[in-house]
Amino acid sequence: MRFILGSSSESRKMMFQRISDIELEIISPEINEDVLKGEKPRSYAIRMANEKLDAVMKKVSSEGFNGDFCIICCDTVCARGRIILPKAENNDDVRYCMQILSGRKHDVFTAVSVYISSKKKKIRKISHTKVKFKRLMDKDIADMVRSGDGVGKAGGYGINGFAESFIISINGSYSGIVGFPLYIIRGILTYIENIRRK
Template identity: 40%
Template sequence: MSETGSNDTQSKAGPRLILASGSARRRALLTQIGYPPDEIHPADIDETPREDELPRLLAGRLAEEKAMVVADRYPGDVVVSGDTVVAAGRRILPKAETRDEAATCLSLLSGRSHRVYTGMACAGANREKIRTRIVETRVKVKTLSHTEIDLYLDSHQWSGKAGGYAIQGAFAAFIIQIVGSYSGVVGLPLYETANLLRDALGRAPAFPAD
């Protein structure tokens, strides 16, 4: 089911922007850079990694597949999608759905650096091709005590999040260093996304007022 965006955005000439994700974070990020989506249409795909699939390739493949699935429903419009993969070495961490899953992720990330791969894909209105970008960010986490892990688990901010954490929430207090795109870890790499949307939509951003 799609969700209609603002009337002001829909009234603009040219193709509409469709976000192929139900993520409130991605919607907010697009609005932040002046491209609020006209409609929200989450993509329903199998996100299971393929055998021996590398984390970087998984992020790009899932973003592209999401864009392709939703683009078929919106001919003439621009579709943007994203996917975030958290990896400890070559190990792909799940989108934590249970407290135990989240606890396992946090224990793996404690006291070490890990990589976050964010894929974003943009299907232009003419559908000639889907343009994909993959951004890598390194995140270093402090050594977490059992008490800190339990308190974070109690917050439920980990639910449904890749790697069992949301960097824009309380977990930010545990981050020692970020090398790369902060917004990519949140949900979309904004520099790359803005460049693709400017070309695909053929219009300048409309920045929100304070």
């Protein structure tokens, strides 16, 4: 079976390799990631993961591949209440996110969408984790910006980077915050293994 990760994230590939020796192929989805008016964070994460899956499925279909394959796509959204924080594109975005998250709890949703061709089956799961940041001083935010760690990350930070020193508590999946909930992924791999044994 051909296993495809629909992501341009190197960290997701590395995390997959921690729990499996399956050779993983990377196909980057190209989708519009604009938030719809009134869209809630959980719904947005699910929609993005589903759209990534559809985009990768089209690419695989256009290749004319006839064998069995499995596509795994994820999307991570960081939110405070109904406010969906941006995927930081620059230092100003990182600074904005840190100001919003300072001293507060926030939600991290990672939606997982999987397609298993042999069963013509789509699996959709979501990881929800609550994270609390300490109250950030101006120096904390300046140091975070200077680290360069937040650019390109949902909510302007990576849990396994500089911002880890701001975290008071985590309620949920650590790997879900990273963007690849291993509990869910391993469960899907076990399901696929059981299918192939039958």
